Amino acid sequence: MNFLTAILDALVRFVQRNPLTVLVIVILALGAPALLKGIALxxxxxxxxxxxxxxxxxxxxxxxxxxxxxxxxxxxxxxxxGRNPGGQGFGSPFSGEPRKGREGEVKVYRTSETPEKRVSGNVGDYVEFEETREPKEE
Known part of the structure; x- marks a missing residue:
């Protein structure tokens, strides 16, 4: 019963907030039901x-x-x-497939020419340093 009351209250509030829209809908429903049906469709x-x-x-x-x-x-x-029946990960020794290449072998392929450095050679020198900690004096 509360559900129906809530629906009716919502409809009354809609009519109070939008009287012009409701008036247009009622006029279309009475005067041109086919047009209203077309808009609804x-x-x-x-x-x-x-x-x-x-x-x-x-x-x-x-x-x-x-x-x-x-x-x-x-x-x-x-x-x-996904399609690995053993469920082992990439490169697993238990995957049942022979390995390609030797273990630890790395192949590097150059894909494009490296661009030249943007910094000129006379910018400065690299200085190596070592950070040391001195004991705190109390």
Missing amino acids: FFLYGIMGILLLVVAAILLFRWRIYKVRRQMEDQFGEGFG
Whole structure:
């Protein structure tokens, strides 16, 4: 019973705050019900369209994350736990796959030329120093 009373109170407050809007809605309902129905359907389809776009965006986002995850698994040797049946991490000795290269071997590839230094050679010299602590005198 309190629920119905709350709904009626909310409707009365809406009419008190928006008398012109309510008057236009009543005139449309009495004089041109097809027009009012068209406006209601427009808003209904608009809300449904927005909800459909939100659901599609969420599904597209999830698909993209799944695709990037699969790509990373392929690139880094399935070390992210997805398709690795043993559940071992990257570079695990228990993964069951042979290692590529020797252990501890590092390969460095230069991808682009390093830019020249922006600081000229006559800016100053580097001075090495060592910080020492002296005992406090009381």
